[in-house]
Amino acid sequence: MIANLELVIDICLLAFLIMIVFASIKITDLFAVTMLFGIFSFVSALLFLDLDAVDVAFTEAAVGAGFTTVLMLSALRLTTRFENVKHRHSLLGLPIVILTGAALLYGVADFPNMGDANAPIHHHLAPDFIRLTQQKIDIPNIVTAVLASFRGYDTFGETVVIFSAGAAVLMLLGMGHVERKQEPEKNLILWVVVKPMIALILIFGLYVQFHGDFGAGGGFQAGVIFASGFILYSLVFGETYARKVIPATILPRLSALGVLIYGVTGLMSLISNKPFLDYNALSSNPVGGQHLGILLVEAGVGLAVFSTILLIYYSFSGREVIHYE
């Protein structure tokens, strides 16, 4: 009964996703499309949640439904609100899209069934991950163990991806300047409510950061949540004040520092001639070393993500609006 219910929910959510996609193709109001994108991310987060991928769902909700929407609204401010409908679509696109879809369906045909206990992914490496996480790393959240320790090198790469995204945005848009921008109007209710909310958001961010070993969460999600606190402040109290709290010029350095924390943590093990990112070398007790390593690495990720996201937000919102006639 329960299994069937989950399936029904999955199908409903997938149907939602398809509807949202068609709606966002059809609608020419880019503001509405942005909102639909936010909803799309949120529904896919629900889908991930239903598939028991809590960490993924968390990230999707924080980044996709939260930050990306803010970013797209900032970008929308710089351009026009309605799509240029007269723009002709290339006819070549249609067969390519259909072909790609057909190839995907063709490939999926031979997949093992969803939740099939005999599927290769459940037999080959997963048992080892579960066993070794208990034995050698000793933290409850296996996702964090795989992410930060077993495949820590990938996560290091991902952190650098985020850093390079920040650098790319900075190169293209610059930091922007805030003097000539309109500040938001004074609104007492928002001011009063938002102040304690920001405190709550920041505390929650720290909780997610340091609780990642035990529950869903970790550096990526925490960085986004922490940054969203500052973005909220900037939206309600004006960017001038926000830039006084955290100056824009410091953000690229913080982001670089996050990458360095990760990298140097990895290099530490080289001193005792252990491979890169071997946390066992960090402490006399291997398990303690793993704990310390994961903590440091997640801190680096959190710092890099936080500062990069705030940096990208500043870059977008600091642009002057140019009106094209």
Next chain:
Amino acid sequence: MIIIGWLSDVCLLLGGFLVLTGAVGLLRLPDFFTRLHAASVTETLGAVLLIIGIMLDTGLMLDTAKLILLICVMFIANPTITHGLCRAAAHGGIKPAMETKSPMQNSTPSDSKNIYENQIQTETGVSGKAPK
């Protein structure tokens, strides 16, 4: 124990009913403000009742504290959001529908387009027309 189970069921059912009412209201009510009103019923009472129902069902544990915190946040955040939306709508020049019209007339596409145009006027301060 049985009573708590019953209470939980009642809360869940009532919450579900309120969410459903909110959804119907969102579709059927005539203008932006009344629709927002319907939606806020879902957010506040509907969601809170559902959470209370879940709390009663799971019993006392650490998660209960988290859920209570969640209710607190929702009680503060949701009305503020509704307030913010209302203000933005009023600021954007959306007028409440005062006369008694049939709901269908009010939600025609051309009408909603007008709303957008008004908003553009105040947001960019340049032109009220959608670009060609």
Next chain:
Amino acid sequence: MNLMTHLPVLIVVVPLLSAALCVLFNNRKSAWLITLLASFFCFYASINLIQIVQEVDVIIYSVGGWEAPLGIELRIDALNALMLLVLSGSAVLVSIYALKSVEKEIPVQNQVLFYTALLLVKAGLIGICVTGDAFNIFVFLEISSISTYALISLGHDRRALHASYQYLIMGTIGATFILIGIGFMYVMTGTLNIQDLSQRLPVVADTSAIRAAFAFLTIGVGIKAAMLPLHQWLPNAYAYSPSVVSTFLAATATKVAIYVLIRFQLSLFGIEFSLLQMPFNKILMILGTIGILGGSVSAIYQSNVKRMLAYSSVAQIGYILLAIGLASEPGFTAALLHIFNHALMKGTLFMALGLIAFRFASTELSVMSGIGKTMPLTMAAFLIGGLSLIGVPGTAGFISKWYLVTALLDASLWPLALVILIASVLTLIYIGRVIEVAYFQPAPEGITQQKVPKSMLVALWIFALSNIYFGLYSDISLGISSLAVNQLMGVTP
């Protein structure tokens, strides 16, 4: 701590962390210095790795101390070592060259970030070439791609933005396809390690999922490698990007994509499955042939020399694909040799163009009249690069073309050998156009001897002379290539 054992990971981590240091110091001069030092370190590391590989065949390094299928392993055999040499060698020369070129071409506020992105591109490409893990390839592909998009957009011309956007869209589709392919393989086998995959794939090879994965991977990598029908992003991206970027990209970026193609086709799917069971070798040969002719003909009609060379790159990629399509030992040797030699010649040519752009702020053919007299050293290097591109004996280009033609004749495909000769004539035509304008047309009034920075000239001439060196003494490049081919084909134990 023993530095040598950690070289496989340090060659990636050092440039990555140097990029972060650049941003941290936020100073133009120190950013350049950091870039240069990191490049020299990588070069040093790659030389050492090549020596080690020639002794022990394969270097395996388990990151994090987790053994291969569980953790990520770095795996360096002769093919990787060859790629590392190409990458780090051109990185060193480009870094020397960058100092003055960047000062001239890049706005002051972006110079530090420029070096940061350059280091990231380099580290990303190196990261792709050392890893033995399929998903890790994707991660480092992302690092290099994002930085590449940003670097291209910094071009002086406003069209650079459009070129970068075009590449962004195409590149993202390519990366997504690669990810889908890797995901499909993971579902069917439960592993991401290339070595492990190659052992577990044959069991499930006859499923639609693996066939689809093969298709997605090939098309994704094909976009990145500018395989013929997917090459549209390349001419604009190369033509409008800053000189330093176009030099580095032309020498390395598409080569790395082709490396990934070879790695997936041969090491992962195995030669039986990918080239023979799927009719992929025929497709590769057809696409390669069309690429050679189409790219060369298009190059003739370009008025911008940089764009011309970009089309020529499409043609050169055609040579490499054709050689891979042969699916024979001499074919692969020719492909690897051409990867190496093409980096040398395109590096020379684009660097020379960078010097011309340094003086005239343009690479149109029209500004180049009489340039042979006003910038003699630059044009002489261009001439060497051009001759190498045509395949004149005594240059590096001749060696790879010779091996390719021999391989074609071995497979008794003499019509294709004829195509190579026709393409050489076409190359002669488009290089000849530049030479004619540069040496046989009078310089416009008032333009006298042009001064160019010594550091740029030195870098250019090292590139140019290496064309001749590797043309005369091909032992080194040939030795590593054939060792790599032997390992790929599984000849040596």
